Amino acid sequence: MSESIGIVITGASGRMGQMLVKTVTERDGVHVAGVVERPGHDWVGRDLGVLMGGTESGVIVSDDPAAAFAGAQAVIDFTAPSATISFAKTAAAAGVAHIIGTTGFTEEDLVALAEAGQGGVTIRAGNMSLGVNLLVQLTKRVAAALDEDYDIEVIEAHHRRKVDAPSGTALMLGEAAAEGRGVALKDVEDRARDGITGARERGAIGFSVIRGGDIVGEHDVMFAADGERIILRHVASDRGVFARGAVKAALWAQGKDAGDYDMLDVLGL
Ligand SMILES: NC(=O)c1ccc[n+]([C@@H]2O[C@H](COP(=O)([O-])OP(=O)(O)OC[C@H]3O[C@@H](n4cnc5c(N)ncnc54)[C@H](O)[C@@H]3O)[C@@H](O)[C@H]2O)c1
Numbered sequence: 192m193s194e195s196i197g198i199v200i201t202g203a204s205g206r207m208g209q210m211l212v213k214t215v216t217e218r219d220g221v222h223v224a225g226v227v228e229r230p231g232h233d234w235v236g237r238d239l240g241v242l243m244g245g246t247e248s249g250v251i252v253s254d255d256p257a258a259a260f261a262g263a264q265a266v267i268d269f270t271a272p273s274a275t276i277s278f279a280k281t282a283a284a285a286g287v288a289h290i291i292g293t294t295g296f297t298e299e300d301l302v303a304l305a306e307a308g309q310g311g312v313t314i315r316a317g318n319m320s321l322g323v324n325l326l327v328q329l330t331k332r333v334a335a336a337l338d339e340d341y342d343i344e345v346i347e348a349h350h351r352r353k354v355d356a357p358s359g360t361a362l363m364l365g366e367a368a369a370e371g372r373g374v375a376l377k378d379v380e381d382r383a384r385d386g387i388t389g390a391r392e393r394g395a396i397g398f399s400v401i402r403g404g405d406i407v408g409e410h411d412v413m414f415a416a417d418g419e420r421i422i423l424r425h426v427a428s429d430r431g432v433f434a435r436g437a438v439k440a441a442l443w444a445q446g447k448d449a450g451d452y453d454m455l456d457v458l459g460l
């Protein structure tokens with residue numbers, strides 16, 4: 192019989208952290224090997240089971256990532272860019288696969304992240320759901336099939352507490368559309384429109400952002416031409432889809448060579 196895989200969850204008190212604790216606890220073949228919160232957080236030093244509204248679990252929330260990662264097989268990390276860069280170094284040093292769901296990285300952050308994670312197994316995706324990763328592939332195909340008579344617009348909506356924009360998913364979809372067209376996203380992206388913008392530039396890939404209420408995550412990729420529109424859409428109504436994808440990634444990572452992977456690798460898409 193195969194051994195249960197020990198998973199550490201960082202940012203355990205967060206929206207995704209709590210969903211991950213629940214998902215890992217309920218799934219066969221994996222267990223919560225540790226949880227981490229930021230120093231000074233009121234969860235630190237307390238029992239996770241009690242904090243989650245149940246009975247004592249014996250898992251105490253730590254603010255010491257190196258101690259928490261030691262002996263685990265994977266870290267699932269949905270926190271913030273600076274925290275994730277620091278966890279990457281600790282995970283690589285501990286020989287623990289680092290599954291990164293965090294979004295909002297700048298170009299400089301991504302360079303720092305790659306450096307920090309060197310020598311380790313890293314899987315990063317702005318969206319860990321099967322549906323969105325399938326949508327990424329569909330977007331690439333549709334963009335490759337259509338010419339620039341079809342204006343590409345990515346529209347996303349999330350809850351009022353989200354701190355980064357456009358979403359990591361919107362950027363994945365924009366990258367996929369640009370790749371399908373054979374251009375670099377940074378050369379064609381249009382991320383801010385306000386005032387007298389002038390007419391739309393042919394070939395641009397536009398982004399629109401909605402923030403409100405408790406929207407879990409909604410993404411449209413629109414191909415708009417004279418006389419018709421094609422709209423590819425994904426709607427997430429439960430954060431469980433992201434958590435289940437992350438656990439799948441943690442399992443897939445076991446025994447893989449050091450390197451940077453994404454959910455397309457994990458899902459074989
Ligand atoms: N890739 C995906 O599928 C996916 C899905 C949902 C959310 N996200 C991303 O995950 C991230 C978290 O989202 P959320 O809604 O859970 O946010 P949240 O604010 O509810 O949770 C973030 C948690 O990280 C903790 N944290 C911050 N710095 C830390 C540190 N140094 N050490 C330990 N913990 C630290 C915070 O205390 C908080 O509990 C965001 O970047 C979001 O965009 C990605």
Ligand SMILES: O=C(O)C1=N[C@H](C(=O)O)CCC1
Pocket residue numbers: 294317318349350353357358359360361407408
């Ligand atoms: O709630 C969030 O924050 C989400 N972030 C990811 C993104 O930025 O695309 C995935 C969807 C939910």
